[in-house]
Amino acid sequence: MASKLIMNEAIKAAEVSLTGLDGEQLGVVSRQEALDLAKQLKADLVCDSLMSSPPPCRLVSRGAAKREKDQAGKEARQKDGQIKVKEIRLSASIEEHDYETKRRQAEKLLESGHGVLLVVRIQGKEGPAAKTLLEGLANDLKASGTRKTGVQLSGKQAALELLPK
Template sequence: MRISRKKRPNKPLIPIYRKNEGIKVPEIRVLNTEGENLGIMSTKDAIELARKEEMDLVEINPKSEPPVCKIIDFTHFKYQKEKEARKQKTKSHESEIKGLRLSVRISDHDLEIRVEQAQKFLDRGDKVKLEITLRGRENAKPSLAFDVINKFKALLTQKIEIKEEQEPTKQSNKVTAIYCKK
């Protein structure tokens, strides 16, 4: 399958705000620097009022009728919006399902290492999918796989509170379970 290597344009952090002569609407609702309503007036009058105060007229809400504009310093306003967008971007994290493969014959030390790895994933906000592939004669005794998953769950609950999103189930030659943080 061919992999597309094209650069996709990044979405801007903040929407584009129109200011001063960029506002093409004849009448607007004007707010002063404190946010007090100055009423509805023509765009030219509002721009003159903003220039007297050595500020900019910025369109805050273009969708309302008439559009809402505020008399503020545009560079400071843009900086504040970018700051909020960066803060929001750092807080957002899309959770992924991280897979951990175990085996029926896994040693205690290896199991503890997998538990630590699962704890890192869960702390980051991801979900953990445990997968045990049964090979050969192991297919005859899936209860061994369920025991390993229960032991893993017991070790993990000692370190962090977890919620079982999908209980351990056997599908053909695999036993899987999904856990997430409470």
């Protein structure tokens, strides 16, 4: 997994080897000078490695560093092939608003690289309704995920597993 991102005031070195927003080398400057420049350019100061002295740091547009780290983490998880599967429980007689909430929740999980196990608890003769509900939800989530399994009806529940695209 990606290591912790060291940014701005969390960088404790007295001097840093600074790279600008466009990748240009700005040389070795004091930590305070680098922080002032970052503030002036509305950017973040990000440390790439603490293993060298002075540590190499770069200016990155505000918020881009976190997105970059999140993306790298997502790619690393996908390469590992160890996708965490999160369970979302529904009922066969779900209201439209609740359905939309669960759909958005599943979409968010799929987009962040997690698998989703949709589970519908069945009581009495709700089997066909549960199957229809899961088919519809899988259809609505086509853009974010692909089916790992078909709808599985077993005793008291119906389940469907989706993997991120």
